[in-house]
Amino acid sequence: PEVRGDAIRRRFLEFYATRGHKILPSSSLVPEDPTVLLTIAGMLQFKPIFLGQVPRKYPCATTTQKVVRTNDIENVGRTARHHTFFEMLGNFSFGDYFKRQAIAWAWELATSEFKLPVERVWVSVFEEDDEALAIWRDEIGVPVERIKRMGAEDNFWSSGPTGPCGPCSELYYDFHPEQGIANSDLSDDSRFIEFYNLVFMQYNRTDDGHLEPLKNKNIDTGLGLERMAQILQQVPNNYETDLIFPIIARAAELACVNYMTADESTKTFLKVIGDHIRAVVYLISDGVNPSNIGRGYIVRRLIRRVVRMGRLLGIHGDGKGDLGGAFLPVVAEVAVAMSGDVDPDVATRASKIYEELQREELRFVQTLEKGEKLLEELLNAALENGASSKPYLSGKDIFKLYDTFGFPVEITEEVAAERGVGVDLTAFEAEMDIQRKQSQAAHNVIKLTVGGAAADALATVPETQFVGYDELLTSSSVL
């Protein structure tokens, strides 16, 4: 059977379509739901139906949803399985089928449709959900050793601080069955990968945090397309699947390196480019332009990371001296070319996307160049002061270059070394730690959802950020 990314997507949707599901399009990355900044799961477009606020049009539906999860930004390129942008395939029941049927179909999809060897599929259930455990064990026949009870952190899903939620059950694939059953740990990602999550959505969490039963029992699921592609294409990570690798290959070409034989840090930079380029292409297509607030800031941050990675890789523009020295549009072209089955609108907005990317890249390069000037001054000062001892740049200086000017520490170190100046990396790490703790604190609050400060930030995003598609199209100009 076909295992290309496009085929996996199609086979998932057809599997559920032949079981009575209506195939619906992905919704925008900019959600209508005010509790989240970006679309973080396939269920968001159906939330009003789950809550009974809007009548269902179909008993059940299936989609491939464009998703962006900024909480996974630090994982990109570090784990084999996390992206900021990914596609979540899903099947949804609006008060139609429930737990037993959802589990049976998920198993059939995994083992008959996608033909995963049964002994490689493990499952988790919410620790209190004896019913789900019994279905997996007695009706599906999964040996109890391969069913793990897990706590609320992993197995009780909600899209936000309030709203529909419920216990869930996850399917994992075992890359190393030879390691045996004893002492196995589903969170060990060198061995297991979670690929499918089934949420038994039966509660609404109210404003005061209390769980009230929903009138209907619903099903909400998510299967990561890139993860299934990794499993079926037998590659070591999501990045080397046909869904992302062509983007990486283009960037590698501009950097004059071969990904396959490159060292680990080069590979990581290329993976970050592959991931972030997809995210910004789809975000800009959905009307989110780089800015200093809210969603726009996410786009800006992703673009800056790509520009920095490009410099670390020694990429200089498109290699032909066009585009004013920018390279992002060239790499983005590959992502746009692959977008047809995900979101047919991306291709029609391509010129607008390239224009935004080029403008933002060149603007950031200017900032980096200002950083170069500051670095020059700091180096001169260090050399003057350091007459008696060995000259060096302080942790604070390196951090300022990094934080204010987006100046990668590797570049600071290299340029300083060329001038015979050392760098106090220990003190720099201490500065980074302070910043990490601050942003970690922010993550703990935000997680997947938006509450408190982040919701306030969202409230300050001006209306003009949410320009409609018509306006985008008429204001676009050819690059």
Ligand code: ATP
């Ligand atoms: P993980 O534990 O690996 O972080 P998750 O439990 O946070 O995943 P869910 O919220 O259950 O993920 O989302 C449903 C499915 O979407 C997952 O089973 C996985 O296949 C996919 N998925 C989730 N996060 C990512 C991501 N950052 N990149 C790619 N796929 C993802």
Ligand code: MG
């Ligand atoms: Mg996660």
Ligand code: MG
């Ligand atoms: Mg998980």
Ligand code: MG
């Ligand atoms: Mg999960």
